[in-house]
Every structure is written in C-alpha cells, then in structure tokens.
Amino acid sequence: MPVKLRIAGTMIAALTAFPALAHDDEIHQIEAFYSGATIVSGPEVVDCTLSGGTETRCFTITVKPDPKDYTPGPWCPTSVTDEADKGGIWFVDDGIADVDGAFITRLAEIYGDTNWQLFDADTGAVRYTGTLEACEAAARPDVDPAYQNYCVQCLPEYVPEEASLTYVIPLHPQLMDAPSPTNRAGSGLAYNGVRLDGPAPVDAILGAYTIAPFDDCGGHVNTHVGYHYHAETDCLQDAPATTTEVAETDKQIGIAMDGFPIMAHRDDLVDQLDACNGLMVEGAGYRYFAGAPGSNAILGCHVAEVGCTLDGEAGMCDASAMARRGPPPGGAGAPPPPPAD
Secondary structure, three states: OOOEEEEOOEEEEOOOOOOOOOHHHHHHHHHHHOOOOEEEEEEEEEEEEOOOOOEEEEEEEEEEOOOOOOOOOOOOOOEOOOOHHHOOEEEEOOEEEEOOHHHHHOHHHHHOOOOOOOEOOOOOEEOEOOOHHHHHHHHOOOOOHHHOOEEOOOOHHHOOOOOOEEEEEEOOOOEEEEEEOOOOOOOEEEOOOOEEOOOOOHHHHHHOOEEOOEOOOOEEEEOOOEEEEOOOOHHHOOOOOOOOOOOOOOOEEEEEOOOOEEEOOOHHHHHHOOOOOEEEEOOOEEEEEOOOOOOOOOOOOEEEOOOEEEEOOOOOOEHHHHHHOOOOOOOOOOOOOOOOO
C-alpha cells in the first residue's frame, strides 16, 4: 500500500514520475523523456541516500545546461532606446515585465527609490556586466559595491565548455512528514536538461540596486550551475509525450528532485494547488504544476525527500549529509516549508 501524506488538505499517494515499471523500463522512459537534453552520461539506476536519510534507488543523469532548441538570451539592454527584443524579463508586482530601455529608466519609479540609476544620463548607455570578472563580482550574494546600479548578466560562454551537472533523483518518491524548501537542490530537471531552480534571491539582488534579468524563457546564467530557469514560460511547451499525460492541457516539462512529475503551468488550477504547487489528478496521481512566470516559485516546496545535484560526473549521492550542512550561500531568502495540514 502506498505511503500517504496530508498537505493542504490533500492525501498524496507515493507515486512516481512514470508508472510503476521494472527498472529497465523506467530507465527507457526516462531516457526518452530526456532525449532532447545534452547528455554526458546516463540515465542509469544507482543506490542513493535521500535528504531524509532514506536509502533507495535513484536514476542518475549527467547533462550540460545547454538547450538544443534555442539560444539563451538576451538579458540586459545596452541603451535606454533599446526595444524589448534587446533585453529579457524581470519580476514586477507578481508578474513579469520586459527589460527594455524604458524599463531601465523607470526603476526609481517602480521601486520608489531615487538611488536607482542603471544608465548614464548623458549618453543613455546602460551599465551592465560585460565580462566574466564583472559577472562574478556582481552575481555573488554580497555584490561588489563597484557593481551596484548595474544590470547583471552572465553569458553562457563564461561557463567552461566541459562543465556538467549530475542529477540524482529517486525513482519512487519517499514522502516526508512536512514539506521542505527547494533552495538547495533546486526544484527539478526540465526535459531539455536545464535546471528548474528554486526562488531567485530577489531581495538581495534589489538590495544592491541591481537587477538580474531572465531571458524570455525564464532563464539566466551563473558560473556554478550554468543556464537555469527561475520561471516557466512558453519555451517548455515542446516536451516529449509521456504516459503521465492525462489531457492535452497537462504537459510534463520536468521531473522534480523528489521524483514527482512537474507539469506546465495552468492558470485554471491555481486555486486548487497545495502550498508546493501540487495536486492529486484523478487517474494519474500527484504531480506539481509550475508556478506562474512572475511568482518566483516554479515549485513552492517539495513534498518528498530529494536527491542530489552534483558537479560533473560526481560520485555517490548522500543528500542527507548535504541537508545537515544547511542552505547554500544566498539561499536564506527561500521560504520555509509550510506546516503539514
């Protein structure tokens, strides 16, 4: 009998991202799901220890964060006269706004603070990070004072060409007594091999009078994980068909770090979702639905124990050891887990 958890009034059965199959069949399904990713190795089944200490079986896959079907960017406009096609998007008032030249000139008005000045008033040139050194100085949690009032962008070419990440994700979710935040392991892995991340540290970014735009696909780059998503937009609508689909409106875009499927955002389900953006779907089981693009929460939390994200083709996954070390630098702004109902 499957273990169950009550969250936000919903009983959750411990199902998986794919139907219960033999390991070989599960791996074939996972391999097909990630066929559009830039795979270095895997997927394969391995032993793993999850964040709550459960020893189980996971699938591991090593990928490069390079979407094959589009080129990431742009992020920062270079002039206050630039139109929307020269910049990305940013969170404003629970929605997203185009980061064009006009947006850069309105930052003092938007945030009610006259200290905002990301452009040269005489020339209209936008101050942006245009080198690896500037990117690393401005994108860290304690922004170098020299890069306050900058538009922060890190380019894909700043990430070493050989860089890759290994994701170790449980084949069968192991539910927890209470949900956990997504700020350490990230939310999950999209079908194209790009990380679906936890919340962006917006308060820290804005506190340094910087913005760190996403491209129109909801992604930007840092030198630790490469290109990754903080919002789900319409760029992930070409996901491969899977057996988790129960209607044309439900398209699986990724697998969460706890093993549950992540579906594309649906406006019509927002009021039905639990605190983690999850829902029991009749005939299909529990799955997450990505948050609205402006929510800064692809997932609100994880309901089950998570696996690991490892640098390169790293070794064994012991997520419980990582959990004991606390949140990563800059992750303290992530919301705490909501209490179990």
